Amino acid sequence: MDASAxxxxxxxxxxxxxxxxxxxKEQQKAKFQENVHSLTAMxxxxxxxxxxxxxxxxxxxxxxxxxxxxxxxxxAQKTVISQLERMGA
Amino acid sequence: xxxVNNMFGLGGNQTxxxxxxxxxxxxxxxxxIENARVxxxxxxxxxxxxxxxxxGSSFTSGESTCMTHCMQKYMTAWNTVSSAYIQRIKSxxxxx
Numbered sequence: 001m002d003a004s005a006x007x008x009x010x011x012x013x014x015x016x017x018x019x020x021x022x023x024x025k026e027q028q029k030a031k032f033q034e035n036v037h038s039l040t041a042m043x044x045x046x047x048x049x050x051x052x053x054x055x056x057x058x059x060x061x062x063x064x065x066x067x068x069x070x071x072x073x074x075x076a077q078k079t080v081i082s083q084l085e086r087m088g089a
Numbered sequence: 090x091x092x093v094n095n096m097f098g099l100g101g102n103q104t105x106x107x108x109x110x111x112x113x114x115x116x117x118x119x120x121x122i123e124n125a126r127v128x129x130x131x132x133x134x135x136x137x138x139x140x141x142x143x144x145g146s147s148f149t150s151g152e153s154t155c156m157t158h159c160m161q162k163y164m165t166a167w168n169t170v171s172s173a174y175i176q177r178i179k180s181x182x183x184x185x
Binding site for chain 2: 022040045055066069074077
């Protein structure tokens with residue numbers, strides 16, 4: 001969504017800029033949360049789905065598995081991107 | 090832009106400052122609702138899979154307890170993943 005789509009014509013330049021930059025920040029936040037949702041679902045399957053649910057908390061192995069899962073996913077993603085860049089070059 | 094004004098509940102009696110606040114609050118609210126909706130959907134999917142592997146003719150108390158624990162566990166996992174992700178982005182900005 002951009003500020004012009006909101007019909008912000010009645011606002012002055014300063015207000016329009018403020019609203020626009022608020023929207024951009026919210027879009028970044030939305031993208032971040034979306035990534036956390038998909039990482040959580042993926043890492044849940046890898047780290048927790050097989051374990052017995054004995055209580056509401058995470059044990060030490062589970063939380064360290066989640067941590068590794070996030071970091072290795074990003075490593076894997078970066079490997080794909082850099083490989084693609086090499087192929088394109 | 091009547092449509093947009095209606096969407097944000099802007100009638101015309103508010104000052105520009107009030108209108109700006111309403112727009113900002115509405116966007117924020119919508120985003121919070123969407124975030125909660127996705128989280129609830131993921132919890133339902135993953136915890137149903139986990140706690141009710143073979144649906145029987147009634148919802149047992151064991152299944153119900155499992156759902157409660159699973160839900161809390163999923164939310165803790167969400168927070169753990171979120172902080173791990175933030176930490177990674179901070180120490181390695183290219184991973185964002």
